[in-house]
Structure formats: structure tokens, C-alpha cells
Amino acid sequence: MLLSMLVLLILNPSELLSEMLSASTDALELCIELCAIYAVWLGFMELVDASGLGEKLARLLRPLIKKIFKVEDKTTQKLIAMNISANMLGLGNASTPMGIRAMQALDDGSGKANFAMIMLIVVNATSIQLLPTTVIGLRTAAGSTSASNIILPTLISTFVTTFLGIVLVKLISKVRRKR
């Protein structure tokens, strides 16, 4: 950030503050949009939770979550299960509030990210969605004649990234523990 500020100071000093302000305005607009989106999805998730479906979903994914995240706490498992299923459906904005709550539940207050937290970030940051709806929508709008022929390559590569991410986190944490 400092480096880009210095470069701007030399090249275009008048733009520094105005660009920062417009980025901040963008952030505010994004947050207002997110607030609306979160209201819908948090309401939805509350229904999922209250109806017992959240629990069912968690039970379904529990073996997988136990294996990948090594988390024993039931509530945390449920939050991670909801986060991951929202991600798979391509509902990035719905998965974020669940992810934040799961991170809070995983936090041990040491100031350092623990194994499960790193795993959750990596799984989320490598994208695990099954249907790239937004991209297909944009591609159709741009006049593509076969907008959905990206689905299969997307599925394969997103599987590769997430799988590699999980393996790498496991490996690194093992090496670190040995030391």
C-alpha cells in the first residue's frame, strides 16, 4: 500500500486522496448490498437451523468434516457444514456469515491461526462451487452460443485446487508439528 502511494505521489499526486475516497465509497456501497444479501440469507439459514435441517446436513457431512478439519465440537461442525454447502451451491455471499461464525467458534484466543482455521480459509479461498452460475450468466449475456461448456473443466479444476489445498495444509501442519 505504501509503495503504491509513493508511486502515485510521483506520477499523479492529485489522484491519491480521491482514489482512496472512491474506493472507500465502493466499500460502503458493497457493504449496503451485502447487508441486504446477508439479511435474506441469515434469515434463510435461521430457518434451516430451526427446522433441524442444519443438524441433518451436519450429520451428513460430519465424517468428512471430522477427517478434514479435526473438529469435535457439534456446533462448530454444523457451522462448517453450512458454510461448505452454501459454497458448493455457489452462494458465496451466504457462506460468508457462516464462515465468520465458524472462525469465531474455532478461535482459541492465542492470536495465531490454528489448524482448523487455516483449513477453513484455504477451503474457502480455493472455491468449491459446483455450478458457476454467475460466470455462465455473464457469458450468456456476452453472446456465447454454448455458455455451459465451461462447467466440466471448472468442476475438474476447482476439485484439483481444493484437494491440493487440503493436502498441502495437512502436510505443512505435520511438518511443523514435528519440528
Place this chain on the structure above:
Amino acid sequence: MIDIYILPILFILIFVYCLFKKINTYDTFVKGAKGAIKLVVEIFPYIATILIATTLLRVSGITTFLTQILSPIFTALGIPPELVELVLLRPFTGSGSYGILENIFKVYGADSYISRCACVIMGCSETIFYVATVYISQTKVKKLLYAIPVALVCSLVGTIVACLLCKIM
């Protein structure tokens, strides 16, 4: 075009299921929605900071400079040089990378090899820095250790795989 029905059906199913389970849908929905404003107020400073940093990187021309330096390396990895900007900005900004994607559609045509690669890259990667910032914003964590490097390496591998798959499929 099945995908436009997925979300509406999902919503209707949940409401029907809740009625079936005799849950007060109104009160429950309100209870959940209440959390939205508080959450957004708490994550706003983090989103603002990451957006400001990204904008400065772009406006200062540092990304253009990096694009030029990295082009030959990307070509060697099998990634078309036309996609360098997208690959570089993808970890930082969601809306920004969708803007680049639309531009690629416009310049190369939506059905071209470049556009297909771009689509698959978008699908297999995420806004890594944004996700990491927002996720740890409500915890005491200051050190993410190896989370970001691992995510970046995976995305790069995913990008290479994406370009390869688009060539053969």
C-alpha cells in the same frame, strides 16, 4: 437452463418444510436477518481497507508493471499472456475481476479459447485476500501463518490446469 430454478425451489422447500415442522417462519426469519446489520458494520472497515489497497495498486500502475514482468513466466506455464491481469487481480477483488472478465468477452469474443480459460479460472479461484481478511476480522487472530501462500499456490496450479483443460476439452 435448470439453474435459474435451483434457488427459488430451495427457498420454497425450506418454507414448506418449516410449515410442516410447525415453526413460526416469520419470527425465525426476523431473528436471523437481525444479525445482518451488525455483521456488516463489523466487517466494513476491513472491506474498505482491502478495497483501498487494491485500488491504489491498480491506479499507481504497479499491476500493469507486474503484468509486463510476469507475462513471459505465465506463457512458460501455459497461461495465455492475455489473462495475466485477470490472474493477478483475481485474489484481490471480486467485482474487479468480473469487470476484467467482461472486457475479455468483449475483446476476444465469448466463445474464444481465451474467454473459456478466463471463465474456468474465475470458477476455480476465489478472492483470497478478501476471504482471509473478512474471515479473521471477528477473531483475535493476527497471524495467518501459511494459509495465504497455500491458497495462492493452489490457485496458480488451478489456473494452469484450467488453461490445459480448455485446450483439450
